[in-house]
Amino acid sequence: MLLELKGISVAFGGLVAVSDVTFSMAEGEVLGLVGPNGAGKTTLFNAISGLARPSQGRARLLGRDLIAMPIHVRARAGIGRAFQVPQPLHELTVRENLMVAQRFGTGRMDRQRIDEILDLLKLGHKAESDAATSLALTEQKALEVAKALATDPKLLMLDEVLAGLETAGKRAFMLTLDEVRKRFGLALLIIEHDIETITRLCPRVVVLNFGRLIAEGSPEQVFNDPEVIRSYTGGEAA
Amino acid sequence: MNQRLKIAAFVILAYGAVPLALGGNPYVIGLIVASLTIGGIAVAWALLGNLGGMVSFGHAAFFGVGAYVSALLTLRAGWPVFPAMIAAGIGAAVASVATMPALRLRGPYFALAILAYAEIFRILATELKSVTGGAAGLLSIPRLPVVLGVDFGTKLGGYFVILTIVVMAMVVYHLIRRSPHGLALKAMHESEDATRVVGVNSTLLKAWMLAVSAFITGMVGAFNAHYINFLDPDYAFAGLWTTLAIVSAIFGGYRTVTGPLVGAVVVYLVDQLLFKAILPQGHQIVLGVLLGAMILFSPGGLMALVQMLVRRKESSHAA
Numbered sequence: 425m426l427l428e429l430k431g432i433s434v435a436f437g438g439l440v441a442v443s444d445v446t447f448s449m450a451e452g453e454v455l456g457l458v459g460p461n462g463a464g465k466t467t468l469f470n471a472i473s474g475l476a477r478p479s480q481g482r483a484r485l486l487g488r489d490l491i492a493m494p495i496h497v498r499a500r501a502g503i504g505r506a507f508q509v510p511q512p513l514h515e516l517t518v519r520e521n522l523m524v525a526q527r528f529g530t531g532r533m534d535r536q537r538i539d540e541i542l543d544l545l546k547l548g549h550k551a552e553s554d555a556a557t558s559l560a561l562t563e564q565k566a567l568e569v570a571k572a573l574a575t576d577p578k579l580l581m582l583d584e585v586l587a588g589l590e591t592a593g594k595r596a597f598m599l600t601l602d603e604v605r606k607r608f609g610l611a612l613l614i615i616e617h618d619i620e621t622i623t624r625l626c627p628r629v630v631v632l633n634f635g636r637l638i639a640e641g642s643p644e645q646v647f648n649d650p651e652v653i654r655s656y657t658g659g660e661a662a
Numbered sequence: 663m664n665q666r667l668k669i670a671a672f673v674i675l676a677y678g679a680v681p682l683a684l685g686g687n688p689y690v691i692g693l694i695v696a697s698l699t700i701g702g703i704a705v706a707w708a709l710l711g712n713l714g715g716m717v718s719f720g721h722a723a724f725f726g727v728g729a730y731v732s733a734l735l736t737l738r739a740g741w742p743v744f745p746a747m748i749a750a751g752i753g754a755a756v757a758s759v760a761t762m763p764a765l766r767l768r769g770p771y772f773a774l775a776i777l778a779y780a781e782i783f784r785i786l787a788t789e790l791k792s793v794t795g796g797a798a799g800l801l802s803i804p805r806l807p808v809v810l811g812v813d814f815g816t817k818l819g820g821y822f823v824i825l826t827i828v829v830m831a832m833v834v835y836h837l838i839r840r841s842p843h844g845l846a847l848k849a850m851h852e853s854e855d856a857t858r859v860v861g862v863n864s865t866l867l868k869a870w871m872l873a874v875s876a877f878i879t880g881m882v883g884a885f886n887a888h889y890i891n892f893l894d895p896d897y898a899f900a901g902l903w904t905t906l907a908i909v910s911a912i913f914g915g916y917r918t919v920t921g922p923l924v925g926a927v928v929v930y931l932v933d934q935l936l937f938k939a940i941l942p943q944g945h946q947i948v949l950g951v952l953l954g955a956m957i958l959f960s961p962g963g964l965m966a967l968v969q970m971l972v973r974r975k976e977s978s979h980a981a
Binding site: 475495499500503516520521525533 | 842845846848849851852853855856857858859860861862863864
């Protein structure tokens with residue numbers, strides 16, 4: 425198993441943001457993580473990537489205990505993450521962003537691989553541009569994915585990387601993500617609100633509501649689940 | 663002018679023209695040595711400030727520790743001066759380990775914490791009388807030696823030693839800045855979480871920068887001890903070493919490699935040779951006004967201002 429979460433809870437003082445979440449992912453799998461706003465999706469991402477400390481539970485990546493690992497070690501262990509709000513490394517060019525990610529995420533430098541990632545994410549023409557000031561939103565999102573890819577991840581976690589893109593841009597980005605997955609043989613864990621996107625990309629979906637896992641299965645199964653419908657509508661299932 | 667030409671011009675000017683033109687004037691050479699001493703601390707401070715993103719008010723601690731380590735090794739253990747100066751750099755870097763808990767703090771909290779450390783080191787130097795001589799200080803610290811017939815103990819000899827220390831500090835700064843570690847450090851100021859999730863151990867990198875910065879400052883402190891042959895805690899750990907370095911680095915442009923040195927030379931020499939002559943009492947006020955004006959009109963410092971003027975001139979020529 426690639427990722428195993430068992431009974432993960434994250435609390436901020438008295439507020440329980442994630443409660444007793446258990447699921448696992450196989451290598452190369454694409455899993456969607458959905459739920460209404462405030463369901464705890466990003467907090468769960470933070471717990472996996474190390475930005476939040478679980479108050480309970482276990483997390484393992486290829487059998488290695490994630491909870492005991494500092495954040496920077498998780499990158500080397502194989503966890504790549506793209507943030508919902510793009511976080512380019514400031515004062516660096518696009519290429520330098522990838523160089524830092526590769527050097528620290530893998531411990532080596534491979535210019536060819538960086539060029540390959542830049543081409544794949546259609547950032548080649550912006551390689552020497554300032555990452556924080558010269559990129560359009562789509563390019564910033566692409567850079568988020570490119571940075572994570574440069575760390576050579578086994579699991580790539582994408583936090584609403586398609587949010588804010590117009591329909592054509594979204595479709596093109598989905599194709600790129602599919603290509604990325606095939607080229608590098610990665611597992612993808614995707615947070616996304618857009619049901620069409622999730623249905624297209626993810627054979628399996630996990631649904632959170634108020635921090636709890638309320639459904640798990642194929643997109644068809646979960647989006648017809650009465651509890652899932654209630655969590656989105658706040659009312660009765662049709 | 664391309665980069666190599668600029669470096670060649672600097673080397674010819676610093677190692678050739680300045681000693682030839684001013685070597686016979688010990689007063690001016692003495693002033694230049696003092697400005698380079700401040701310049702060395704300013705480069706070290708800027709390395710930490712620019713790359714580490716940490717504003718330190720406590721570099722006097724590393725200056726003082728370096729001065730005491732080298733003075734004691736030469737006085738009490740009979741070490742030759744130059745190896746003792748390197749050991750002083752190491753000593754200051756080791757002393758920086760004691761300040762590392764402060765790395766968990768950010769912004770003004772870090773600045774204040776490290777200021778407190780500087781005061782702790784000063785008190786230690788005052789109270790450990792059996793080792794440091796206490797408030798009375800250390801006298802007759804060995805002068806800089808004669809090597810291969812060159813007497814580094816003269817003012818001009820001292821000039822070459824401190825110049826070489828500062829040049830080496832600038833080379834180190836340049837090499838770190840262009841390395842992936844330097845890039846990560848630069849990025850960390852605005853995007854610490856983003857750097858951590860790609861594998862950057864931000865605390866370790868900051869600790870390294872602090873140690874490198876302390877090493878350079880310690881070497882400069884050691885040089886100063888052997889140059890003036892005297893040391894006491896109030897002098898070695900004086901806050902002035904930090905404030906002059908900060909003023910110089912900001913005036914010259916702390917985000918460039920050359921800015922801190924240029925700032926130190928300009929600030930100190932202009933103050934001593936010009937403002938002091940015009941206004942013997944309170945001449946530093948003019949300096950304060952100039953610094954304020956620089957921050958207001960060219961926040962990037964003197965080097966950024968010069969670069970902007972050169973670009974403007976070039977574009978007007980092109981038009």
